[in-house]
Amino acid sequence: MADIVDKSWDVQRRIEERVKRLGKGKYGRVLKMARKPTSDEYSKVVMITGLGIVAIGALGFVIYLIMRYGPDVFRGLFGVVGT
Numbered sequence: 001m002a003d004i005v006d007k008s009w010d011v012q013r014r015i016e017e018r019v020k021r022l023g024k025g026k027y028g029r030v031l032k033m034a035r036k037p038t039s040d041e042y043s044k045v046v047m048i049t050g051l052g053i054v055a056i057g058a059l060g061f062v063i064y065l066i067m068r069y070g071p072d073v074f075r076g077l078f079g080v081v082g083t
Helices: 002-021 028-033 039-078
Strands: none
Touching: none
C-alpha cells in the first residue's frame, strides 16, 4: 500500500515540476505575450476562415463539374463521336 502512495506522490511531484517550468522554456515568451482576442479580432478571423472554406468548396465543386460534364462538352465542340 505504501508503495502505491509513494508512486503517486512521485507522479504528483513530476507534474508540479513540469508546470513550474512551463513559463520558462522556449514557449514561455509566447505564453506571456498571449492574450484573449477582442470580439472584433475574433469576428474577423471567423469571417476569413469561413470565406476560405467556401472558396475551397467552390473550387472542388467546379473541378467536379469539369470532370463530370467536361468530356461531353469537348466531344460536342470538336464533333467527336463518343463510344
